[in-house]
Amino acid sequence: MSSASVSSAQASSRVSADILAAGAVCWRSGPDGLEVALIHRPRYNDWSWPKGKVESGETLPETAIREVREETGLDIHLGVPLPTAEYMVGGKNLKKVFYWSAQVTGEHSFTPMNKREVDEVRWFPVGEARTKLTSYADRDQLDALETYDATDALRAWPLILVRHGKAFPRAKWHETEHVRPLLALGTRQAMALTGLLSAWETKKLISSPWKRCMATLAPLAAATGKTIKKASCLSEKSTAANPDKTIRFIEKLLAKGKPVIYCTHRPVLPTILEIYTQHSPKRISEKLPKTDPYLKPGEVLIAYVRPGAVPRIVDIERIRPIDS
Known part of the structure; x- marks a missing residue:
């Protein structure tokens, strides 16, 4: 189990998981409403949220910031926490991924650091993003984002x-x-x-x-x-x-x-x-x-x-x- 620090708003202070990871749902206000950034990973041919595993000495928030920067080129600050994803890897290892919202303002070009891992990053309106996300479970974060947006809590x-x-x-x-x-x-x-x-x-x-x-x-x-x-x-x-x-x-x-x-x-x-x-x-x-x-x-x-x-x-x- 990783010794990384953990947010107790999302889990206990010492998480029981074999693999810890973190990421963020980057969002902005588009001409027709809320938009989110998805990444495409050629290895899996899927669309998902930017995320990755905790490195030694990192806390989960630091991991989220680093992974978003590496996979999208965006420098972000964290907003309200979003639901945690939990699933088995290889049939035997429990993985937990912690997410935060992250507002992006202004015009930004996407420049992933490793295009073999991420070859495309695109903005999608939330309705289109819901159908584009490869994993059905990734909709949990999107649903929470929309709920927060409806009550202005997203800001x-x-x-x-x-x-x-x-x-x-x-x-x-x-x-x-x-x-x-x-x-x-x-x-x-x-x-x-x-x-x-x-x-x-x-x-x-x-x-x-x-x-x-x-x-x-x-x-x-x-x-x-x-x-x-x-x-x-x-x-x-x-x-x-x-x-x-x-x-x-x-x-x-x-x-x-x-x-x-x-x-x-x-x-x-x-x-x-x-x-x-x-x-x-x-x-x-x-x-x-x-x-x-x-x-x-x-x-x-x-x-x-x-x-x-x-x-x-x-x-x-x-x-x-x-x-x-």
Whole structure:
């Protein structure tokens, strides 16, 4: 079984499968409505979604981004997750393929990296794509895409919550709490987050000003050239003293409607998750973590927020960090 990280919105945090793969359904608004990109594989003479197997050290979102780039030439950011495909390979190996939606804007030419694997990529209106897809099961992703489109959830943006990486034990730290640092594992988690979090569009990085949170986002900031905005209301001390200020801050993030990554502490999570619950239908709020520690050190929770006057979370995902 692969050791790749897994989205718990689609499966358990440790998937029981012999083969893990990921891909995306690339979509755009055409003159007559929704259009999707299909690839043609000469080896199988079929039309399908761009996808491929997880490589060593990759998370599933990173795999989806890489495979779409290799098979279509498109650089994408991930949108709402779509149904997972599950089937047997060779009659004995269980394969699971994880999918996300991915909006494509502007004019793009398709340039597959290996034309022996993919010799054609074409846009199809969804009705035509349904008949063009070789595998009947691939219609599951298309059906979900259309359902999301009908409710404007297809254009949901990601609000990404990060719990800081593994820090020096609180009980063994005898200096000021706000300068308690990451352990070596926490630093590795921060480095691993750089590739993972690049899978989603990001407009801003925000963090508790405490050292361990800032250090968790520092590699991503360096890689993207973005400055980390410090928000004191995301610190443990500020939230304990004035939780209403933290609540107002999170409500403002939801209302602005812009993709954001923000990092905070375990004691702050119950306050944030309560706000998420208020902005989610029951089927989504039931996916939110309910018990302490809520998220593991370095773990990520992505809330997909439907645009509009009233923010509404339409799906969530949790991505497990590296553990060692």
